[in-house]
Amino acid sequence: MKGNDGLAEASAIPVHVVGGFLGAGKTTFLNRLLRAQQHRRLAILVNDFGAIDIDGLLLERRDEDVLALRNGCICCSLQADLFSTLRMILSRRPMPEAIFIECSGVSKLQEMRRTLADPMLWQYAALEGVICVVSAVHVIAQARITEDPLWKEQILSSDMIVLSHMDEIGKADIRDVEERLQKIRGGIPILPVSENLLTHGVLVRPLEPTTEKSLFWAEGEDIDDDFINLEWRREASLDLMAFRSVIERHAPVLLRAKGILYLTTAPQRALLLQMTGSRITIGVAPEKALSDPASRLVFIGRSGMFDSQMLKNDLDAIPA
Numbered sequence: 001m002k003g004n005d006g007l008a009e010a011s012a013i014p015v016h017v018v019g020g021f022l023g024a025g026k027t028t029f030l031n032r033l034l035r036a037q038q039h040r041r042l043a044i045l046v047n048d049f050g051a052i053d054i055d056g057l058l059l060e061r062r063d064e065d066v067l068a069l070r071n072g073c074i075c076c077s078l079q080a081d082l083f084s085t086l087r088m089i090l091s092r093r094p095m096p097e098a099i100f101i102e103c104s105g106v107s108k109l110q111e112m113r114r115t116l117a118d119p120m121l122w123q124y125a126a127l128e129g130v131i132c133v134v135s136a137v138h139v140i141a142q143a144r145i146t147e148d149p150l151w152k153e154q155i156l157s158s159d160m161i162v163l164s165h166m167d168e169i170g171k172a173d174i175r176d177v178e179e180r181l182q183k184i185r186g187g188i189p190i191l192p193v194s195e196n197l198l199t200h201g202v203l204v205r206p207l208e209p210t211t212e213k214s215l216f217w218a219e220g221e222d223i224d225d226d227f228i229n230l231e232w233r234r235e236a237s238l239d240l241m242a243f244r245s246v247i248e249r250h251a252p253v254l255l256r257a258k259g260i261l262y263l264t265t266a267p268q269r270a271l272l273l274q275m276t277g278s279r280i281t282i283g284v285a286p287e288k289a290l291s292d293p294a295s296r297l298v299f300i301g302r303s304g305m306f307d308s309q310m311l312k313n314d315l316d317a318i319p320a
């Protein structure tokens, strides 16, 4: 049977939102969860703030299960795309058992919550809960991130916090992190990533659909303007020392960088660059990355602080 809007009627599919600041560990958490729940039919919707689909590349799931929404933020500028993608997922047969939405690191979770509380959507896909992934290392050592109003908004607007990067700090620091988070949002469950959490799914407090009329087209505050991103692509491989010095020069104003790199020392080898705050790692990229032989990187910073043109000029000047 079909509903008035053309969607098949069915009991609502649970929707889990996974949010959290730039580089907090959302994709890593989701990958662990997907591995633990391999037997389930899940649809994953991933929102990269930039046009380059890095998160889609990093998610370990069959390509057809992962849908990417790029070049904007689903909590504001991509709201309409979010709805049309959800409709497409809901029209699939067999239907997924659950939908996970990985927000971009700049998504406001209150906006996501309002968007998904749409009364019409709720009949088919009901928000089960909003999980905020918080990096314990950010809390202990990255004041630049934890002083960002958006970081706090995400904690205040979620139902549960999942702590990442706990392996990198000691027990006393973990207690300190929990206390600091409880001060921001008293009573919120703060959970480490455990097998139990990954296997038995993610709780959480069921919400009621909004009584307001559909927010489908409601205009939210556009937070895309607060952040600037630079997408940079180079067909030839890069000199590591020159690349490093460019990154070190710009690191103080960057909140996040990630992407695929090819270096002159091993031009056939795709490397994965990850940078959150001032922490940088370069490791082996997933095999899928090799389908594109170009280096492709995304850099994100706050407007007014991050000079994307200057970074682009510096990157362009790196010798091949």
Ligand SMILES: Nc1nc2c(ncn2[C@@H]2O[C@H](COP(=O)(O)OP(=O)(O)OP(=O)(O)O)[C@@H](O)[C@H]2O)c(=O)[nH]1
Residues within 6 Å of the ligand: 020, 021, 022, 023, 024, 025, 026, 027, 028, 029, 055, 104, 105, 164, 165, 166, 167, 168, 256, 258, 274, 276, 281
């Ligand atoms: N040691 C450690 N590293 C982690 C953990 N979680 C994530 N990372 C690393 O932190 C970096 C960022 O992790 P991602 O999962 O890509 O973070 P994200 O929140 O999806 O990033 P954006 O989508 O860009 O906002 C990567 O280098 C991960 O390997 C963790 O629990 N422990």
